[in-house]
Amino acid sequence: MGLPFVPQGEPEVIPFETEGEGQWITIKLKDGSVLKFKVIITGVIKLGNDPNTGIPIYAVQTQGVTQLVDIPKNLIKKPGKGTHSVT
Numbered sequence: 001m002g003l004p005f006v007p008q009g010e011p012e013v014i015p016f017e018t019e020g021e022g023q024w025i026t027i028k029l030k031d032g033s034v035l036k037f038k039v040i041i042t043g044v045i046k047l048g049n050d051p052n053t054g055i056p057i058y059a060v061q062t063q064g065v066t067q068l069v070d071i072p073k074n075l076i077k078k079p080g081k082g083t084h085s086v087t
Helices: none
Strands: 025-028 034-049 056-070
Antiparallel strands (some): 025 034
16 A cells, blocks of 8 residues: 555635536435435535646535425325423
8 A cells, every 4th residue: 555645735715617517316216205316516625736646636515405306195204293292
């Protein structure tokens, strides 16, 4: 094994624009539920440069968004009075 990888340079937040965002992935679960999921890019940070090649190293911050498309009625629980008692 080699030495630990340590980027050269100071971390820097990089402004960004996106193209083609909005691609939803449909997830069909075995319980009959159908979800949609997409990833939104929330930030880009340049960590520095690879000490061996000089190539920039970036970290991309993301957030997942889940949308419920179809949920079988038998999976929906009726709201109850709760399990906590107030004294």
